[in-house]
Structure formats: C-alpha cells, structure tokens
Amino acid sequence: MSFAEYSECIAEGDVAIIYLSHDSMMPVKVQRGAQTQTRYGVLRHSQDLIGHKYGSKVSCSKGWVHVLHPTPELWTVSLPHRTQILYTTDISMITMMLDLKPGSVVCESGTGSGSLSHAIIRTIAPTGHLHTVEFHQQRAMKVQEEFAEHRVGHMVTVRNQDVCKDGFGVSGVADAVFLDIPSPWDAVGHAKSALKREGGRVCSFSPCIEQVQRTCAAFTDHGFSEICTLEVLLQVHDVRTVSLPLPDFGTDSDLNQDQDQAQNQGQNQSPAAVSIKTTTKPREIPGHTGFLTFATKPRT
C-alpha cells in the first residue's frame, strides 16, 4: 500500500480507510493484534484486516463495514484536521491548471494538514518531487510522519520555515508553485525564484478578495502573465424517490358516483400517487472556499 500506488491485500503497517457509510469514513493504521472500535462493532486487525483484499466487507457485531485502499481523495475526507483543508473540488482544479503530471517538481506552502500535498504527490509520482514549507513546527513534524506512514516520504521534502522570509529552500527547479498563506504577495518573489528558468505555473488560494487583488498586483509586478482568477463550487445531487399524490377530480358523472366509486375501489383504476426518481439539492448550495488565482511565469 502507498498513497501513490495500489496494492491488492491489506498488510501490517498499511493505512486503510474504513468505510462505514456515505458520510462516515475513518483511517486506520493496521497493526497485528490491534483493535479498532466502530459504531458497528470491533474490528480486529489480525483476523479482519491483515491478509484480506482491499474492498472486502468485514462483518462486525452490529453490522458491517468495507475496507478501502487509501487514496488522496479518501484521505481528504477522513484525515484529522489540524487546519482548514482544501477539498477535492479545488484540488482537482489546481492539479489540472498547474499542469501537474508524473515528473513535475512542485513547491507548496503552507502544508497545513497535508490534504493537497497528498494529492500532489500522487500526481507527480514516481519521478517528481514536492517541496513543501510549513512554518508551524508541530504541523510540519506531524505531516512528515504521515508522509512516511503513507509510504510517499521519498517524494517529498518538508521544510519548517517561513516562506515569505526564507522561500522554499530551492531555486530554479519547480514546474509549479502553490501558495495557501495569509499574505501570498510576500511570497511571489520567492515563487518566481523557485520556478525553473524556462518558466512554470503558479497558483495562489485566498478566501478574501482583498488578498486576491494584492496577489494579482504582485504577479503583474513580477512579470507573470496569463493571470486568471476563478472559483469552483461543487453542487451535489441527492437521488431520491419521491411520491407525488394525484388529486381526485371526481368521476365523469355525479349520478353514477356511487356505482363508480365501488368499481374504482375494486379495480384500482386511478392510482393515488406517482413515484418518481429525481434529485434534490441540499438546502444550501455549498459555500465559498476560496479564490484560485493562476499565472504563468515566462522564461527569464
């Protein structure tokens, strides 16, 4: 198991994702002899997990669960938050708009809880590298532990420093730079020097429009081109079977009403309701996460 490579069976030391229901998933570190409590009962790692295929159904005392192979997407919805994280919708857009692919070298700050980091590593594997900067010491250490546990440590370097003061720790090597920090305009210069001489892509994520304005101005000042700001929102559709009752307009003739009623009851001619399969949207359309600003560094 690795977050960048599939394997067939669950082994000790793996991080597996226990799927309980649509909105309930939890990561589990597989260890011989260990047990994990779920709301459907106890999972015994040695009997229920190790050696079984990923995707297996495991019965517990009060129901069942499925054990899934970890992916960055499943990790994003089940990881322990140390900070506000980026979700798959934004991550997907960032990945494509930064032209990330196997072999890409990427610089990122702040690392935060590592949600985007895992997705980047998966995309740039096996030949790329992620340089990620986090100014909070504990978070930097925690995320480094996780990278090792998830068997992707060899593709990432975590630096505990302030990107606005000290940059990314590398220069002229990156194909893409990603910024998710309070003052991205202070890091634009560092982003420029981290990028390869022949150019590259950069992205800044900011929740507030004022931050976006300052960042765009900084991009322009530093000679970036193709500056583009957008936001992407996810609309979820819940599939539901809905029963719509049919009104009763009475029979054709009032005189025969009693007769007809008797007939109808026997023959069930007019259904009382129609069942339709449709989708409904949650009460509120998902809110704003942040604005994504992309730009291209031309050759210097």
Next chain:
Amino acid sequence: MADNGDDDSQHRMKEGDYVVLKRGEIFKAAQIVTKKKVIFEKQWFFLENAVGHLYNTTFEIQGGHLQLKKISDAGDANDSKEVAGVDNRNIVDDGKSQKLTRDDIEMLKEKGLKGQEIIQQLIDNSSTFKDKTEYAQDKYIKKKKKKYENSVTLLKPSCRILAMMYHGREPGKICHLRYDTLAQMLTLGNIHAGSKVIVFETCAGLVLGAVMERMGGFGSVVQMYPGGGPVRAGVDSFGFPAHFHQTLHEFPLCRVNALLNGTLEAAGKNPSADEPVTNAEEEQLAPGAEQQGSPEELSMETSAVDSDSLEPEEKEREKRKEAKEQEKKQRLDEKRKKLSAAAAVLEGKNADGLVIASRFHPCPVLMGLLPLLAPSRPFVVYSQYKEPLVECYTKLKEQGGTVNLQLTNTWLRHYQVLPNRTHPLLLMSGGGGYLLSGTTVASGPPKPVQPKPAGASQSKEEPAPKRLKTTDTDTA
C-alpha cells in the same frame, strides 16, 4: 539543479511538433509542418519559422510567416494617461467619434503598420477618447488590441490548454465536457502513473489524452471503442513522446462479454468477423483493385505458373494485387495481436480505474465495464445530462458492489481582478455536464436489507442531510 543549455532542446519547437496557437482567449491546435499553411483567426500563415524557438514564444504574423515579436512592442499604446475624463455624462455615442474610416484603416494595415501603431492612430483620431475615464480608456485600448493585434503565441500542448480549447471551439465534439469537470474526473478517478485504467469516451480523444498525460507513460490505458475502431485524433494534439503509445491499448466493446465469459479465444481472434464497418473501410481504401479483384485473383492462382507469359502491364497489376493482399494480411495480423494484447491486460479483471465520457447512454456502458475493475477502485462517469446518471445511481444501489456514490456537477466562475474594477465575470453552471463517481467493493452475495442501527435502510444509504456538515466546514 538549474537547467543549462543542453536542457533547452526539449523546450524548443521542432518540425513535426504539435503546438497550440493562442491569441487572447482563442486557442487552436496545430502541427508545425513546413510549407503547410495554417488558418487562425482569419489569417493564413506558415509555422516553420517557429522551429528552434522556445515554446510560449509570441510571434507577429507578417507576410504569412512568423516573425519574432520584439519586446519593445509590448509597451502600452497610451502611456501618457494625463488626459482623461471623470464620467460619461457628456459623451454621446453617435458612432461618429472615430475619424478614420474602415478604408483608412485598411490602408494603414497595407502600409505595414504594426498593431500598436494602428491603435495609436485610432486613439489620435478619436474625438471622445480624451473625455473617457481612465478605466474606459483602458478598456478601449484592450478592445482595439484584441481586434488589431497581429500576434500569436505558440504554446506547448497540455491537458489544461486543450480542454479549454475544445470547450471554447468545439464543445459538441466533446459532449460539452467543461474543463473543470474534466479536472474533477481525473482526480476522482485517482488517475496516476503505474495504474491500469479503462477509458470509454467519444470526446475526440481529449479524455483519453488527459488520462495518458496523468499516467506519464507508466502503467497502461485500455481504450474501449464502440464501433469499427478507436477514435483518438485529439490524442495526437498532446504531442506525447512515442513511448507513451506503447502503454495504450484498444479493445472493442462488442467483445467484452466474450472476454468476461472467457470465450474470447474460442470465438477465434478474427477481428474482421464481427466488425463489418472495418471491412467496408478497407474496401473503400482500394476500390478499383477490389472490384477487379475476384476474376483476377482466380486467374492469378490458376495461372501462377504462366505468370511469365503475361503482359508487363498485367504483371504490374498482379504485383500490386499481391502487395495489397499482403498488406491486408499484415493489418489483420496486427489487429489480432493488438486484440490479444488488450485482452491480456483486461482478463484479470483487476483494472485500477474506469473513466466513461460519451454520447452513449452511460448506464449499460458502466454496468458492462464495472466487472473489469478490481475491488476498492474508483470509477467516474460523465454525462452531459443528469437523468441517465440518476438511472446509473439507482441501478448501482440495487445491484450493490459499489460505495461512496456521488452525483455532482461543478460551477465555475471567472473574475476580473483590476484595481477598483474587481468583479465576477461569467458563471458557468449546469452546462458543463454531470459526474457520477464511486468506489467498487468486493461483490458478495446480494445483500438483504441489513438491520443496521439507527434505523438505516436502503434509502438511508442515499446521501443523508448529515452530509451538509461535511460541506459546511468549507465555509467555516
């Protein structure tokens, strides 16, 4: 490790390279072929002057050829923004403020004036320009630049650029798949190097190319195709290195059931047997020869010994006939080889991902291809319309074997960010298509309605309102 002069060659354009022409927000894919004219934004020109230059270089089009654009030209047309108005209360739009006529402008163009200079002329001859506000002047200049700029940038193709190009130019060809939807597909499908991905698409090869780009030449991709042969013109535009194509297989949809039943070999790997379309194609390729074929074939076989006695003209025809027969045999052999190679990749039923994006009804496609996936692997289905995906969702729930089903679409909004002029631009919502995604699980016996705690039943499996919490944290 900074790059040096040697690394440059991979960033320089060569003859035969695929590029994307760009002017403003208009893109077009093209190939650099000497003496081949290209049309872009109503202009015809050759691309060969680009050879040797770096990708992302901007050129001027002059005399039908590309000339390097000098950096000094990139300066603003109107640097002296001293004279500007405050608002538009006195500006009357009577269409008479521009003194130059269309003919005048044509003359300027013929004189060889650069775009920059034409714009300056327009400004000088506009009676209202000085009354416009600074912002209005900016907007005016931007508009004229768009119209009279003569430049084109040659970009290195990438999934992002091609997806935006197709969406802007020919959305019908890609089932109106918007680029943010494509981005979601690639991530939800966990497309990455080293995996084995099945793709079924009728998006001119854009989706297939996007998948291949994310695989980086590692692993394998099997393209399932519906009719006579796989369509993948779009894949060429990506300009992948040759070795990428070694990871690409194709397999006809009409043989999937045989493959699943294990009866593929028994059917005899004769590709031409149940693909009449291909035969028709082959016949079209050599109409004349085929028509004369039959009687001559016979005569060729019976009179092989007498070949010396034939006229030289007839000998030529015989030779061509034989050559064509050889070619046909070779093609069939190759097809057979490809089929068994693809079958070998698929028959383990352990694919790592499934991506569907086509004009076909997604339900049967999905149900037919899901069995090829290993358990605990993601699948993504795109449809221009929502209802077919609702059907898929319902069928999957009935059948079991999948979890984490989600029916979604994305909204995309672009912003103009300028000092004191920041505002949203357009909002693209439902027009980008819908996605159904999920993960396979080990298919056990059809499960009866399990008595789960908290009164959960089949319908409760459908996303409960509780999901709101997960998305609400986005706004926290």
